[in-house]
Amino acid sequence: MDITEKTVKEDVAGKLASSVQAFVTSQPQVPDLTTVDVAAIVSVVVSGGAQTEKKVPAFFPADDETAKGILAEIGGSAEIIVVPDSIGMSGENKAITLKSDDRDTYAGLITTAAQKFANVDLNALLERVKAKTILVQQRLMSGGDLEMCGTIWHEYGHVLHEPKETGNVFNHELTMIAKHRKGDLATWIANFRPLRYLARYVSEPGIDEMINTLKTILVPDEFEKFAKLRFDVVNKTKVDEKEPVVTTVTIEVQQLVEGTTEDIWRKAGLVGEIVIDGEMTTGKTVSFGGCTWKVESHYPDEADEPDPAFDTFRLRRLT
Ligand SMILES: [Zn+2]
Helix, strand or coil: CCCCHHHHHHHHHHHHHHHHHHHHHCCCCCHHHHHCCHHHHHHHHHHCHHHHCCCECCCCHHHHHHHHHHHHHCCCCCCEEEECCCCCCCCCCCEEECCCCCHHHHHHHHHHHHCCCCCECHHHHHHCCCCCCEEEEHHHHHCCHHHHHHHHHHHHHHHHCCCCCEHHHHHHHHHHHHHHCHHHHHHHHHHHCCHHHHHHHCECCCHHHHHHHHHHHCCHHHHHHHHHHHHHHHHHHHHHHCCCCCCCCCCCCCCEEEECHHHHHHHCCCCCCCCCECCCCCCCEEEECCEEEEEEEEECCCCCCCCCCCCEEEEEECC
């Protein structure tokens, strides 16, 4: 029998395949193993591919090139790495621009994820993980062109400007989409960057610049919509800055409180306009401050019609 390298390989491959299959079958409690591609493992081992395949400083080299191209389209240049979806971003975000204070966290996540990628040159990859490196989840790269571009251009705004969601960052994002994907601008705003979001989450610096951009790129009706949303947000903020309205009643259940309605309001820990539901007459139940109260008595004369502005009352908190 003529033994050649080929027949040796075939023999080894056959034995290896049954050995891998036997191992997988013997571990039914490990769910990951049921999806093991036996033929792929055998082929890599027998061809020596695991040793000879060149390692690269990337998870998905082709996707990294695509992402770089999207940056280049707007004249941008930054380190951008497409990472497995298992690397979480904040909330539902599919991309993040690293800062010096979260760089190490993401380097750790990348190190863990790289253990499942035989071809990743981890040390070289980690050299790319720096402050202002953009990380993009791979699922973004299978979304549409608009989502990819808009998201990556937004992140590049963080590279150029602030790490926060500032007017400068949104201004950059919107300007780039208006310039390079004008026809898709309305879709971007409808699906990915609602006006409500811009109005609510934008922070200084650059809010005025962003508003000017919106004025230029939105149709008048849409801009009006934005302006109204922004007005509401700004005025809500002003309300929040005022002394907060105390709604917690400081009188205990069954405790008595005595005085004019104004005294009672103050003693109960309430501020703002006095609003009492019900009739302030002896024996009746009234409600205010989210509690119910029994009018035990009122002065000066219980028989007369009480005058809540001047009379004094004794109220017991019931609930
Ligand atoms: Zn952002």
